[in-house]
Amino acid sequence: MESNHHNLDRATVDDFGREWQRFDQSSVSSAEVRRRFGEYFALFPWDSLPRNAVGFDAGCGSGRWAALVAPRVGRLHCIDASAGALRVAQRSLSGLGNVEFHVAPLDAMPLPDDSMDFGYSLGVLHHLPDPAAGLAACVRKLKRGAPMLVYIYYAFENRPAWFRLLWRASDLLRHALSKAPFRLKSAAAELLAACVYWPLARGAWLFERLGGNVADWPLGTYRGRSYYAMRTDALDRFGTRLEHRMTQAEIRVLMGNAGLGEVRFSDGVPFWCAIGRKI
Numbered sequence: 001m002e003s004n005h006h007n008l009d010r011a012t013v014d015d016f017g018r019e020w021q022r023f024d025q026s027s028v029s030s031a032e033v034r035r036r037f038g039e040y041f042a043l044f045p046w047d048s049l050p051r052n053a054v055g056f057d058a059g060c061g062s063g064r065w066a067a068l069v070a071p072r073v074g075r076l077h078c079i080d081a082s083a084g085a086l087r088v089a090q091r092s093l094s095g096l097g098n099v100e101f102h103v104a105p106l107d108a109m110p111l112p113d114d115s116m117d118f119g120y121s122l123g124v125l126h127h128l129p130d131p132a133a134g135l136a137a138c139v140r141k142l143k144r145g146a147p148m149l150v151y152i153y154y155a156f157e158n159r160p161a162w163f164r165l166l167w168r169a170s171d172l173l174r175h176a177l178s179k180a181p182f183r184l185k186s187a188a189a190e191l192l193a194a195c196v197y198w199p200l201a202r203g204a205w206l207f208e209r210l211g212g213n214v215a216d217w218p219l220g221t222y223r224g225r226s227y228y229a230m231r232t233d234a235l236d237r238f239g240t241r242l243e244h245r246m247t248q249a250e251i252r253v254l255m256g257n258a259g260l261g262e263v264r265f266s267d268g269v270p271f272w273c274a275i276g277r278k279i
Contacts, residue, residue: 006105007133008081012242016127017084018182019239020062023232024088028064032226037068040122042266043275044149046072053117055146058106058138059124063089070096073118081105107137116141120149122273126244135258142278148260154271155245163216170238178241189235197222197230221269248272 025033052074057066060078062085070076070093078093079102080086086103093099102110106121106128119138125131131152139148156164177185201222204214214220222230246254248265251272255263260276 006081007107007128007130007137008105009127009129009242012127012240013081014084015178015182015239015241016061017082018186019232019235020082020085020088022186023062023228023235024092025062025064025232026092027228028226032229033064034068035224037065039266039268039270040065040151040273041069041120041149042268043264043273044120045147045275048147049073050117055116055118055120056109056111056138056141058109058119058121058134060089061085061123063093065120065122066099067093067096069120070099074098075100077102077109077111077116079104079106079109106134109137109141111141113140114143116146117143118147118149122149122151123153125150126153126246127240127242128244129242131244131246132254132257135254139258139260139278144278146278147275148255148278149273149275150251150255151270151273152251152254153243153245155247155250157247158271160216163218166218174238174240174243177238182239185239186235189238190231192238193227193231193234197234198227201225201230246272248274 054075055073056077056079057069058079060066060080063078066076066078066089075098077100078089081104083103086101090101104110119142121138125134128134135150142148156167177188197219200219204217204220205223208214208223251274252263255274255276259279261279263274263276266273
């Protein structure tokens with residue numbers, strides 16, 4: 001962690017900056033982006049937001065979700081600890097006049113406490129040294145009753161034992177590969193996308209077409225995604241040094257301790273997306 005004691009791991013932040021510069025998501029079809037956006041935001045209470053709502057994207061990365069959120073709200077603050085990632089977001093969101101950009105870790109977001117109408121943090125909290133402190137920092141910025149949407153890596157508690165064992169084996173590879181220089185782990189991720197992600201995804205697609213159940217098929221969720229998404233996520237998955245995984249029960253406690261009530265979970269992929277309102 002940095003010497004100034006911010007709740008971030010600098011090597012992880014730098015790697016994500018390089019990742020979003022390499023995969024800025026500009027090659028992903030709008031249909032695929034909208035479909036995945038619908039999965040992540042399935043629980044989001046758009047209809048209950050105030051007129052011209054002001055909110056934040058905590059850990060915006062390339063800005064791929066902000067591009068679909070900003071047109072629906074009054075103002076959106078895009079915050080990321082990586083200056084490189086934020087440059088990608090600024091470029092991709094340049095046509096939107098209601099977005100503000102801030103280079104800052106979550107525990108130093110330059111927003112007044114109790115001021116935001118909504119917030120979301122997707123795929124970020126599990127990469128922090130202290131996810132609980134990161135979520136609490138986000139919730140402090142919300143007005144009472146405002147919704148907060150999160151996506152946190154699941155602990156495979158809804159998967160069979162063999163699936164969890166397979167993941168543990170893959171995690172050994174991640175631990176080794178994530179410490180390599182970016183160019184090396186980027187090349188390894190390309191190999192994994194071609195030799196693991198794509199064959200398993202296409203196998204799931206074919207098996208489903210033949211009437212099979214692919215609910216527990218490894219990487220089966222990629223059967224309808226582009227090869228670009230597989231390349232991006234292989235680097236994301238195996239190139240990231242710091243990763244936490246939580247059960248739904250643990251995330252519920254995390255959200256409650258951060259000051260969120262009325263917590264609900266999406267029952268579909270990706271696991272787990274959850275929403276709560278500031279108490």
